[in-house]
Amino acid sequence: MTTTLFGIKNCDTIKKAKSWLDSRNIDYVFHDYRQQGIEKDWLEQVEQALGWEALVNKRGTTYRQLTDEQKTGLNRESSIDLMLEHPAMIKRPILFYNQHYSLGFKASQYDEIFA
Numbered sequence: 001m002t003t004t005l006f007g008i009k010n011c012d013t014i015k016k017a018k019s020w021l022d023s024r025n026i027d028y029v030f031h032d033y034r035q036q037g038i039e040k041d042w043l044e045q046v047e048q049a050l051g052w053e054a055l056v057n058k059r060g061t062t063y064r065q066l067t068d069e070q071k072t073g074l075n076r077e078s079s080i081d082l083m084l085e086h087p088a089m090i091k092r093p094i095l096f097y098n099q100h101y102s103l104g105f106k107a108s109q110y111d112e113i114f115a
Contacts, residue, residue: 003028007092009035017093017105026114033087043080046094049101052079057091 005021007014009032021028047055056079057063063071070082083090095102095113102113 002096004031004096005029006031006033006038006094006096008032008088011092013105014093017095017110020105020107020110024114033090038084038087038090040080040084043083043090046101047076047080050094050103052076054103055079055083055091057089060088062086062089 003021003026005014005017005028007017007030009030014030018030052075056074066082070078074082091103093103093105095105095110097113102109
């Protein structure tokens with residue numbers, strides 16, 4: 001079973017999650033979706049597990065640069081299309097472990113996941 005951490009390499013939260021995993025000698029693969037891209041099938045699978053509202057990073061500059069029309073018209077379909085076009089709009093990190101997706105990073109959250 002492969003543990004995969006999805007995100008963008010220069011994100012501070014990704015760095016914290018990687019450091020947490022490294023310090024506990026947990027093997028994982030890092031997938032930088034800005035460099036390696038993402039597939040629509042994968043994003044739909046993650047959305048089904050976590051919900052599109054949770055996946056959209058509304059605090060990021062990418063979201064803030066959307067038009068008012070894009071923001072008010074945001075729904076499952078439009079958010080998936082926008083996240084495919086602008087991967088930085090996806091909240092991160094996304095962790096895939098033991099056939100489950102987890103969003104965000106907190107040490108206590110990872111303590112529970114890997115207990």
